[in-house]
Amino acid sequence: MKYGIVLDLDDTLIATSHVYYRALIDVMQLISKGLVPYFMYPGDMLEMYHTIESRVLSGTAPQSPELFDVHERARLAGSMFPAQLAELYIECLLSRGQIPRESEMQKAYEIGLRIFDPQNYTIVPGVRALLYFLRVNNSCTSFIITMGDEKLQKPKLQRKLFADMESLIILPLDGNKGDEVKKLAKKYDDIDEWIMIGDSVERDVNPALSRGFVACHITSMSSHISKGNIIMIGDSLSRYYQFDNLKEVLEFIKRRVLHDRAEVSLKK
Numbered sequence: 288m289k290y291g292i293v294l295d296l297d298d299t300l301i302a303t304s305h306v307y308y309r310a311l312i313d314v315m316q317l318i319s320k321g322l323v324p325y326f327m328y329p330g331d332m333l334e335m336y337h338t339i340e341s342r343v344l345s346g347t348a349p350q351s352p353e354l355f356d357v358h359e360r361a362r363l364a365g366s367m368f369p370a371q372l373a374e375l376y377i378e379c380l381l382s383r384g385q386i387p388r389e390s391e392m393q394k395a396y397e398i399g400l401r402i403f404d405p406q407n408y409t410i411v412p413g414v415r416a417l418l419y420f421l422r423v424n425n426s427c428t429s430f431i432i433t434m435g436d437e438k439l440q441k442p443k444l445q446r447k448l449f450a451d452m453e454s455l456i457i458l459p460l461d462g463n464k465g466d467e468v469k470k471l472a473k474k475y476d477d478i479d480e481w482i483m484i485g486d487s488v489e490r491d492v493n494p495a496l497s498r499g500f501v502a503c504h505i506t507s508m509s510s511h512i513s514k515g516n517i518i519m520i521g522d523s524l525s526r527y528y529q530f531d532n533l534k535e536v537l538e539f540i541k542r543r544v545l546h547d548r549a550e551v552s553l554k555k
């Protein structure tokens with residue numbers, strides 16, 4: 288039996304949530320001129336962030352000239368996220384009847400760009416052991432599929448750890464990992480089972496389940512825990528597995544792969 292293992296990148300292999308939190312806190316600090324809204328929980332800030340994200344993606348964000356300017360600059364930099372942070376800033380100022388100054392917008396934008404600095408990331412515990420197992424086990428073929436801009440996502444993988452990971456696929460933000468795996472399944476037609484490993488219900492788990500793959504959901508790292516419900520189509524729940532960390536995921540993969548092997552040798 289051959290396995291195709293699809294790994295998500297952000298908050299699955301590398302920890303990025305804290306960088307987002309930090310940037311959000313810094314933008315909030317900029318907005319409130321030092322009066323940090325400490326009463327806000329990270330979850331509230333992420334809620335706000337996701338609201339803005341969906342408004343920007345659906346095109347319902349306010350189209351003021353200032354905003355367009357920030358969007359345009361963000362587009363040139365190749366990312367939506369700095370624009371969202373700057374937009375958060377601008378929206379808050381406008382709601383108070385204040386017009387943002389160019390220099391403040393620039394600051395918000397720079398804070399946003401920090402999100403993409405690979406120096407701010409750490410490797411999630413358990414990544415080394417998992418990647419090592421996948422590498423040496425010849426019944427597993429693994430791929431990293433992530434979303435975002437190639438220029439910004441690629442530097443995150445320029446670590447020795449990922450050096451021989453050639454199968455990096457970067458999809459646009461509105462892409463679908465499930466569709467990508469379908470394409471891969473055609474190319475690697477000797478693979479019997481596809482397993483998706485990721486932290487996001489919307490971006491990893493549901494695309495996997497709706498296309499008949501096994502989904503390993505890591506909940507501890509996630510900034511997306513509360514986002515969306517697990518899709519229920521046919522036997523999808525029987526293919527859904529939840530884990531606290533990558534160590535547990537590795538144990539699961541090992542049991543699945545090695546159990547098969549034991550069965551094969553028993554048949555022989």
Ligand SMILES: [Mg+2]
Nearest residue numbers: 295297298486
């Ligand atoms: Mg992720």
